[in-house]
Amino acid sequence: CYIPVNTRIICSLLEECLKLQEQNPTHMALPSTLTKVYKGALKLFIFKHHSEFKGKPLTEDFLMGNVDFPDTVEVTLNKAGALAIKGIEQGQLVFDSHEVQGMEDCGLFNRMPNRKDSDSKFEAQYCFLHLTFQEFLAAREIAKMNPDELMSFVRTNALDPKWHLVLQFVAGLLGDKRNKAVIVFENMLCESMNKSEYKEQSRQMALLMMKCLYEYNDEDTVKHAASKMQSSITFDNRINIDLHFLQVNDLDCAAIVYLIKHLLGNIMLHLDNNQITDEGVPYLCAALKDEHCKLTELNLGSNEISDKGVSDLRSEEHTSELQSRPHISY
Numbered sequence: 001c002y003i004p005v006n007t008r009i010i011c012s013l014l015e016e017c018l019k020l021q022e023q024n025p026t027h028m029a030l031p032s033t034l035t036k037v038y039k040g041a042l043k044l045f046i047f048k049h050h051s052e053f054k055g056k057p058l059t060e061d062f063l064m065g066n067v068d069f070p071d072t073v074e075v076t077l078n079k080a081g082a083l084a085i086k087g088i089e090q091g092q093l094v095f096d097s098h099e100v101q102g103m104e105d106c107g108l109f110n111r112m113p114n115r116k117d118s119d120s121k122f123e124a125q126y127c128f129l130h131l132t133f134q135e136f137l138a139a140r141e142i143a144k145m146n147p148d149e150l151m152s153f154v155r156t157n158a159l160d161p162k163w164h165l166v167l168q169f170v171a172g173l174l175g176d177k178r179n180k181a182v183i184v185f186e187n188m189l190c191e192s193m194n195k196s197e198y199k200e201q202s203r204q205m206a207l208l209m210m211k212c213l214y215e216y217n218d219e220d221t222v223k224h225a226a227s228k229m230q231s232s233i234t235f236d237n238r239i240n241i242d243l244h245f246l247q248v249n250d251l252d253c254a255a256i257v258y259l260i261k262h263l264l265g266n267i268m269l270h271l272d273n274n275q276i277t278d279e280g281v282p283y284l285c286a287a288l289k290d291e292h293c294k295l296t297e298l299n300l301g302s303n304e305i306s307d308k309g310v311s312d313l314r315s316e317e318h319t320s321e322l323q324s325r326p327h328i329s330y
Helices: 004-023 034-049 071-090 131-142 147-157 161-174 180-193 200-216 219-233 250-260 278-289 307-318
Strands: 109-116 122-128 238-242 266-270 295-299 327-329
Touching (some): 004 034, 034 071, 131 161, 180 200, 200 219, 219 250, 250 278, 278 295
Parallel strands (some): 266 295, 295 327
Antiparallel strands (some): 109 122
């Protein structure tokens, strides 16, 4: 949320969620993954701007995705998704008026200053609300591929950073359908963790697949992925997960813990030289106090955790249910 547009996207959605929660506190749940945030934000911005919803009340069922878009809106979204994919493929963030024709007022684009084509002619220019919105709309189209095509797409593009957030969104969108293509994320996680050299590219791939499984957000799936992973990387009942120097942030800690809480065996987790702050500490504390998670070694050197964060971790270290206390290095 340090980016103003992201703040607008998230706070606009949360404002409406909280209003609806006041009306019906037993039903309304706040979004818990990035995909759910952007799904809700898409619903909200389309509702506020698309002519299809003029004069209609915003409902919980619509905002939370329990009601599909009308066909007229889906046509607009399909067109926007295709444009989003083209933009990501070509590194294009700015689009001419003919490229967004018919979508100018749907709530998904910002009007930019006109581009001067000649002394007397100006061309209108547009961009998506934010690059993350462009990536979400692209993912929405990609997720419609059949499972074989989708698995091929993931394997082909997983090494390219420009598709990383798109793939996380794809995984989150697949979670609604329980699509069998999710196995590609499981397999690529195991393959990347099982690389004998375990270089930065493999470690980066492992982290990306963890984040994808977190967005997919299904306990049975992550248990299955954890079982497959540990059978291939466990040595002497120890599981070594090395994610140092990968710019791991606080939200990434949630995805990492989501996986390791389902691993059996003594876990050595290396998160040194990353970007973890006190905001990431509660996730790590949850792993330390989880009765099923045997986190025996945690390396957090060269992060941005304050004395308070260290104190919180020390507290969990000393109250751990493990027979031997986990070793934490800072």
